[in-house]
Amino acid sequence: MCSTQQLLNKVAKSPARLTGKVTPSFYDIKIIPDIAAATFCGEETITLYLQEAVSVIVIHAAELTISKAVLRNDAGSSFISTVSFDEEKQQALISLEGSAGPGEWFLHLSFQGILNNRLRGFYRSSFRDADGSEKLIATTKFEPSDARRAFPCFDEPEFKAVFQISLLVDKGLTAISNSPINSEREMEGGKKLVSFAPSLKMSSYLVAYVVGDFSASEPVFTKSSVPIRVCCVPGKKHLTAYALKWAKFSIDFFADYFGIDYQGAKLDLIAIPDFASGAMENFGAITFRETALLLDETQATHAELMRVAEVVCHENAHMWFGDLVTMDWWNGLWLNEAFATFMAALAVQAFMPSWKFFEGFNIFKAGAMRIDGLHSSRSIEFPVESPEDARAMFDVLTYEKGCAILRMLELYIGEEVFRQGCATYMKRHACLNTETADLWNALAEAVRNAGLSIPVDELMDTWVFQQGFPLVSVERAESEGVIILRQRPFRYLDEGSTPQGLWYVPIAIRAGTSDGIIEKVFLLKQTEQRFYVGENLKWIVINADGQGFYRVSYADELAQQLLSHLSELSAPERFNLASDLWAATQAGHLTLDAYLARLRIVLSEETDSHVFALAINSIGYLRRICAAGGPEHFNDLVNLAKQLFEPALIRLGWEPKASESPQDAELRASLVSTLGSLGEKSCCQKVESLWKQYLSDRKSVSTNLLPALVETTASHGDASCYDQMLKLKESASTPQEETRFLFALSHFRHPELIERTLASSLNGQIRVQDVPQMIRSLFLNPTGGLATWNFVKAHWDKMVATIPLQGIIRLCDGITALVNPELEPELKEFFATHNIKGNEKALAQNLETLTIANRFLLREREQLGSVLAKNTR
Ligand code: BES
Ligand code: ZN
Numbered sequence: 001m002c003s004t005q006q007l008l009n010k011v012a013k014s015p016a017r018l019t020g021k022v023t024p025s026f027y028d029i030k031i032i033p034d035i036a037a038a039t040f041c042g043e044e045t046i047t048l049y050l051q052e053a054v055s056v057i058v059i060h061a062a063e064l065t066i067s068k069a070v071l072r073n074d075a076g077s078s079f080i081s082t083v084s085f086d087e088e089k090q091q092a093l094i095s096l097e098g099s100a101g102p103g104e105w106f107l108h109l110s111f112q113g114i115l116n117n118r119l120r121g122f123y124r125s126s127f128r129d130a131d132g133s134e135k136l137i138a139t140t141k142f143e144p145s146d147a148r149r150a151f152p153c154f155d156e157p158e159f160k161a162v163f164q165i166s167l168l169v170d171k172g173l174t175a176i177s178n179s180p181i182n183s184e185r186e187m188e189g190g191k192k193l194v195s196f197a198p199s200l201k202m203s204s205y206l207v208a209y210v211v212g213d214f215s216a217s218e219p220v221f222t223k224s225s226v227p228i229r230v231c232c233v234p235g236k237k238h239l240t241a242y243a244l245k246w247a248k249f250s251i252d253f254f255a256d257y258f259g260i261d262y263q264g265a266k267l268d269l270i271a272i273p274d275f276a277s278g279a280m281e282n283f284g285a286i287t288f289r290e291t292a293l294l295l296d297e298t299q300a301t302h303a304e305l306m307r308v309a310e311v312v313c314h315e316n317a318h319m320w321f322g323d324l325v326t327m328d329w330w331n332g333l334w335l336n337e338a339f340a341t342f343m344a345a346l347a348v349q350a351f352m353p354s355w356k357f358f359e360g361f362n363i364f365k366a367g368a369m370r371i372d373g374l375h376s377s378r379s380i381e382f383p384v385e386s387p388e389d390a391r392a393m394f395d396v397l398t399y400e401k402g403c404a405i406l407r408m409l410e411l412y413i414g415e416e417v418f419r420q421g422c423a424t425y426m427k428r429h430a431c432l433n434t435e436t437a438d439l440w441n442a443l444a445e446a447v448r449n450a451g452l453s454i455p456v457d458e459l460m461d462t463w464v465f466q467q468g469f470p471l472v473s474v475e476r477a478e479s480e481g482v483i484i485l486r487q488r489p490f491r492y493l494d495e496g497s498t499p500q501g502l503w504y505v506p507i508a509i510r511a512g513t514s515d516g517i518i519e520k521v522f523l524l525k526q527t528e529q530r531f532y533v534g535e536n537l538k539w540i541v542i543n544a545d546g547q548g549f550y551r552v553s554y555a556d557e558l559a560q561q562l563l564s565h566l567s568e569l570s571a572p573e574r575f576n577l578a579s580d581l582w583a584a585t586q587a588g589h590l591t592l593d594a595y596l597a598r599l600r601i602v603l604s605e606e607t608d609s610h611v612f613a614l615a616i617n618s619i620g621y622l623r624r625i626c627a628a629g630g631p632e633h634f635n636d637l638v639n640l641a642k643q644l645f646e647p648a649l650i651r652l653g654w655e656p657k658a659s660e661s662p663q664d665a666e667l668r669a670s671l672v673s674t675l676g677s678l679g680e681k682s683c684c685q686k687v688e689s690l691w692k693q694y695l696s697d698r699k700s701v702s703t704n705l706l707p708a709l710v711e712t713t714a715s716h717g718d719a720s721c722y723d724q725m726l727k728l729k730e731s732a733s734t735p736q737e738e739t740r741f742l743f744a745l746s747h748f749r750h751p752e753l754i755e756r757t758l759a760s761s762l763n764g765q766i767r768v769q770d771v772p773q774m775i776r777s778l779f780l781n782p783t784g785g786l787a788t789w790n791f792v793k794a795h796w797d798k799m800v801a802t803i804p805l806q807g808i809i810r811l812c813d814g815i816t817a818l819v820n821p822e823l824e825p826e827l828k829e830f831f832a833t834h835n836i837k838g839n840e841k842a843l844a845q846n847l848e849t850l851t852i853a854n855r856f857l858l859r860e861r862e863q864l865g866s867v868l869a870k871n872t873r
Contacts, residue, residue, distance in 0.1 A: 014385035016089045017156060018058060021051045024154045024161045026198075031122075031151070032168040033138045033211055038115040038124055040138070042151055046107045046161075055099040057107065060148035060155035061085065061092040063121070068110040069094045073103065090145075090387070092152055109152055119768060119804050121149025122209075125274035127233045129213070135233070137212030139272050141280050141287060144330055145387035147204040157203040157326050158433050166195040167209055174214040176231060178207060178284040180266045200263055200283055201431045203326050208282030210270055220244050222251045224261040232271040232294055239294035239734060242305075243269060243312050250313040250347045257346070257419060258320055258426045267319075269293060269312065271735075274769050276804045277394075279311050281318030281340070288315075289769060290735040301669075301704045302662035304736045306355065310344050317343035325429045330390035332435055334380045334464070337394065338402020342410075345403065355662065358407065359572050362546060363613055366579050368400035369469065369551070373492050373583065376844035377467045380405075381436060388838030391805050395842065404549045405463045411547050412506040412521070413447055413454055421446035436464060459504040459523070463549065470503045472524065474542055475555035481513075481535045485542070486528045490551050492587045492852045502527065505550055509533070511540040512568060519544065539565040546572030551580045553589070563601050571608040578602050578611055582618045586852055592622075592860045596640070596871040603644050607651075609667035615644060616674045623678070624819040625853065626868075627782065629861040636868035638678045643872055645671045646680075654686060656702045665704035672705065676712030677782075687712045710740055714747035722753050742770060746777035746784075754784045758791045762798060771799075772807035779814025789818060789827075796834055809842045816846050821854040 026047035033040040048057070057071070071094070072078035079096040086093060094107070115124045115138050125137040140150055148155040167175045171192045175181075179197040187193050199207070212233070217240040219227035228247045230240035247269055255261050264284040275289035292311040295304060321339035349357045371377055380402055384390050410418040421443035429438060440457035447454050463469075471490035474483060485507065489499040505524040510517060513534030520531070533540060539561045542552045554562060566574060578599065585595040595618075603615055619641050626637050649671040656665055675683035691713045694701040701709065714725060722745065729741035745757045757778060761771045778788040792799065792811075800808060815827060827850070831843055860867070 016091075016385060018060070018154055018159070020158070022054060022057055022154075023049050023051075024159055025049060027151075027153065027161055027163045029151055029163065030166045030168065031209065033115060033122070035115065035124065035136045035138045035211065038117075039112065040115060040122060040150075041110070041112045043108070043110050044151055046109070046153075048105045048107055050100060050102050050105055053099045053101045055096050057081075057094040057096070059092050059094065059107075059152045060090055060145075061111070061152040062087075062090040062146075062148045063116070064092075064111050064113045064149065064152060066092055066094075066109055066111045066152060068108070070108045071096060071100055071105055072108070073100075073105045090148055111152060113149065116149070117768070118802070119274060119276035121146040123274075125212075125272055127273040129233075130235060135213055137210070137233075137273065139210040139212070139287065140208050140282075141276060142207060142282075143205040143280060144390035144393075145205070147207055150207075153204045155204045156329070157205060158328055160201045160203055160326070160431065160433070162201055163199040163204075163207050164196065165199075165207070165209055166193055167211060168193050169211050172213070173211055174216075174231075175209065175211050176214065176268055176270060176285055177209040178202075178282060179264070197265065200323075202283050202323060206281070206283045206323055208280070208285040208287060210272070210285070210287065214270070216268070217241075217244060220248045222248060222262055222267075223255060226251075226262055226264065226267060228267045228269070230269045230271070230293065232290070233273060236271070236290075236294050239296055242295045242297045242300075243293050243308055246309050246312040246351070247316060249351050250316040250344075251319070253347045253350055254317055254320055254343065257343070257422070259423045260320065260324070260426055260430065262319055263324060264319070267316075269315075274767055276769060276806055279315045281315045281322055283319065283323045286315045291739050294735050296734045299703055299734055300736055301707060302666055303707075306348070306357075306360075309348050309352070313344035313347040314340045317347070320426055324431065325426055326433050328433045328435050330384040330393055331381050333384075333390075333393045334398045334402040335434060335436065335439065337398045338380070338406055341399050341403040342406040345407070358547070359575075359608075359610055361403070361407075362572055362575050362579075363610055364396075364400045365404045365549065366614065368396040368404060369490075369549070369579075369583070370849070371396050371845055372401055372467065372469055373490050373587070374845050374848045375491065375493060375495070376841065376848045378841060379467045380464045386837070388805065392809070392838045392841055394806065395809075401549065404547075405460070407547050408463075408506055408549055409443075409456070409460060411508075411545070413443070413452065413456070414450065417446045417450045417452070418443065420449070436460075454523075455504075459506075462503040466501060466503070468499070468501055470501070470505055470550045471553055472505060472507070472542060472550050473553040473555070474540070474558055476537075476557070477530055481537065482530055482532050483537075483540065484528065484530050485524055487524060487550075488527070490583070490587075492583075493848065493855070494587075503550070506548060507542065508544040508548065509540060509542050510544040510568075512538040512565065537561075539568060541569060541573055541577075543576055544573065545570065546576045551583055552576070553580065553584065559598075563598060566602065566605065571611065574602060574606070574608065575611050575614060578614045582614065585618075586621075586856060588855070588859060591867075593863070593867045593870065596867065600644065600871065603648075606648065607667075609663040609670070612645070612648065612667055613670060616670055619644070619674065621853070623782065624817060625857050625860065626864065628820045629857040630864045633865045633868050636865065636872060638680055639872040640868055641675060641678050642680055645675060649675070649683075654690075654705075656704065662704075665702070669705050669708040673708035673711050676708060677715050679716065684712065684716065707740060710744045711747050714744040715749060717748055718750065719753060722748055722756070739770075742766070743774065743777060746774050746781060749781065749783040751783070751787065754778065754781065754787050758788065762795055762802075768802060768804075768807075771803055772811040775811045776814040779817045785818050788814065789823075793830060800836055805836070805838050808836060809839050812839060812843055812846055816849045816853070818850065819853045819857060821858060824850060824854055 024046050029044040031042040066083045069081040081094045081096050084093045122140050165177045175194040177196045178199045182195045182197045185193045214231045216229045216231045219229045230243050251262050269286050271290045271293045278292045279288040295308050317340040322336040327335040425442035444456040468489045470487040473486045477484050489501040507524045508521045510519050511533045514536035515534050518534050584590040652668045725741050725744045732738035761774050778784045
């Protein structure tokens with residue numbers, strides 16, 4: 001294993017980065033947007049410190065012109081300069097007439113730019129007001145490297161500075177930025193100059209300003225009396241209360257957790273009608289897509305309630321992890337995103353324990369494992385050079401794997417010790433930048449203070465600097481009561497070579513023996529370790545509590561014992577058991593027949609929604625295998641699904657019970673949408689009658705069931721049903737409802753309706769922000785895959801030109817549904833010549849995932865019919 005330092009050396013500064021010999025400390029920026037003309041101009045004075053004499057100042061700028069550049073200092077020296085651009089590096093080179101000596105200087109720049117429609121930098125968004133007329137908004141989103149599209153700046157996270165912003169805007173509009181308004185002055189021409197207080201010291205990617213017709217909720221106050229507001233376009237203020245409640249709770253929660261108050265003077269959470277991702281943690285002015293912030297608590301599903309809670313908590317956690325303490329460079333993005341994801345989980349768990357957040361997180365963890373079991377995975381820390389590299393870091397490995405290994409560490413060293421380590425880290429590095437080793441040092445200190453001897457850095461380096469994760473196999477040794485554990489890397493595709501890798505695996509076990517229940521925790525550092533459990537072993541579970549980031553393979557006898565003691569396992573343990581079985585099947589370690597036989601046992605008494613979610617996912621996969629390798633077996637598959645899922649639906653009943661848990665309500669909905677999507681008769685009939693009931697009385701159907709009804713109805717719907725969904729979307733009263741009916745369009749199966757949805761995704765009918773998910777969903781449509789692929793091929797250039805990179809990556813995810821060995825070469829060929837910068841790794845992962853499915857198909861095709869038939873008996 002390499003040491004942290006060795007690996008950090010590997011990610012030494014790339015040539016496109018600034019040298020650090022010129023550093024900014026203060027930006028005084030004035031921006032004048034012309035929203036109607038989609039342009040802006042601006043002026044700024046940057047206070048700089050020159051470490052040594054320079055004749056050229058290099059600063060980031062992209063899609064900007066700079067009409068004037070002057071450098072002066074307090075001693076009265078000044079330089080007029082000429083400006084040239086290095087487009088490739090997105091830099092402006094400011095050449096001085098002479099050379100400026102070391103010390104403090106002021107760089108004055110005048111610049112002009114465009115308000116783009118690509119949802120990045122300074123861009124334009126729009127909405128329709130109550131009379132139906134279009135209103136425009138100008139707003140920013142900078143992370144990771146788009147501040148340079150709004151004003152020339154030192155656009156790397158390390159160059160923290162204070163930003164003082166003013167905006168010259170139409171008198172009737174609202175302007176919001178990171179800090180409170182200092183002054184507002186009326187100007188000629190119906191304009192006003194809004195000046196904001198100096199910001200906290202922060203990285204350029206956290207700057208934000210928003211101009212438009214916005215209204216704000218009444219503020220709520222944090223424990224330290226800072227006002228929090230939710231802002232939105234007019235007519236939506238009644239949807240702000242829910243987010244406000246979570247915003248206040250989470251800010252107070254994190255202030256306690258870290259022992260540091262929220263540092264801003266105010267906090268605004270702003271809903272933007274067009275937004276590339278879910279939300280963005282600009283210090284003091286967090287921006288969101290509307291569905292992630294605005295919600296009517298009485299009309300939302302459990303998943304929608306969780307989503308807003310999670311996003312709000314995640315972004316608020318960034319006010320500490322990310323904004324106050326920031327990674328040095330994008331290779332360490334996980335210090336921001338994994339932590340925000342993890343902290344959000346803690347906050348949600350604390351406010352709503354009944355939601356069992358970490359149990360649900362197992363599904364996301366499994367999503368990360370799906371990618372991390374590929375040859376084309378990457379380590380959590382990963383070299384980054386270009387802005388595209390940086391953007392590609394926002395993936396499941398950074399977020400979900402990162403969060404999962406933090407959770408694993410937290411439980412291993414203890415929650416309170418972990419908290420103390422985080423608090424130390426936060427206090428020590430406030431307003432500064434860090435690398436991963438800084439975190440290990442703070443955590444190691446807390447571990448020592450608690451009297452523990454755990455090698456935090458060695459342990460965690462195996463998870464952060466190494467791709468993949470271990471498969472831990474378990475078997476009995478010859479001598480009674482002794483168990484042998486072995487670790488090796490888990491890979492779906494075994495390409496002949498034995499993959500290398502060794503982890504420090506925190507192992508938790510629980511076992512039933514003649515001495516009762518035995519629990520043990522230890523660190524597996526070698527490839528093999530033996531331990532004594534106890535005589536007369538009845539069953540043993542590895543990864544007890546289910547929070548470790550590894551898979552387990554039980555020797556046959558131990559697996560059978562476990563399957564006959566399922567009631568001894570917690571829901572997350574049963575989830576992992578099923579998840580490990582399914583992964584083993586995809587990897588070809590277990591036959592489909594054996595998987596289905598075991599799944600039937602697991603599900604026979606199952607009540608947990610997450611275990612069912614895993615099973616449903618595997619049946620969806622089989623459906624695609626079946627479609628490509630044996631469509632004549634489809635009926636057997638439907639029968640299998642009916643046998644696996646109908647008993648649970650009957651147990652739950654179609655009518656929600658007053659006392660049921662939100663997980664039960666979700667389970668009902670996912671069982672219905674699975675059986676409904678497969679066209680199972682009795683389910684579809686019931687859906688049809690409930691849908692009629694819904695149309696005549698909107699309140700007569702429980703909201704949690706509604707997504708399943710909409711999806712099933714669309715799956716089997718005709719053109720008039722399509723128009724009906726469109727109308728429902730137009731008249732929707734919440735962002736969630738609008739989204740629900742919008743994405744219903746991707747479920748229609750009739751070829752003409754698929755074409756219609758495809759066309760509307762590029763002709764402006766659907767907002768750019770929603771196009772990636774729409775196309776992805778069309779790829780997954782059982783009759784839509786090929787049509788969608790042909791459409792994407794034909795319109796690739798247009799997509800690349802209009803959809804932000806993040807969205808292209810997301811959309812390409814959909815190709816994993818194109819199971820068909822004959823199509824695989826075509827896909828590879830197309831992307832060999834058509835891919836775009838930043839999408840390389842994700843694409844390689846998608847293609848490898850597809851190869852895995854195609855091999856699965858080739859392996860199982862022969863016996864598919866008999867296996868499905870046998871397992872429905
Ligand atoms: N910092 C990100 C926003 C972001 C995402 C910037 C991708 C650049 C590229 C933000 O904190 C975030 O993680 N948002 C998530 C939602 C969150 C709850 C996981 C998102 O946008 O999906
Ligand atoms: Zn984040």
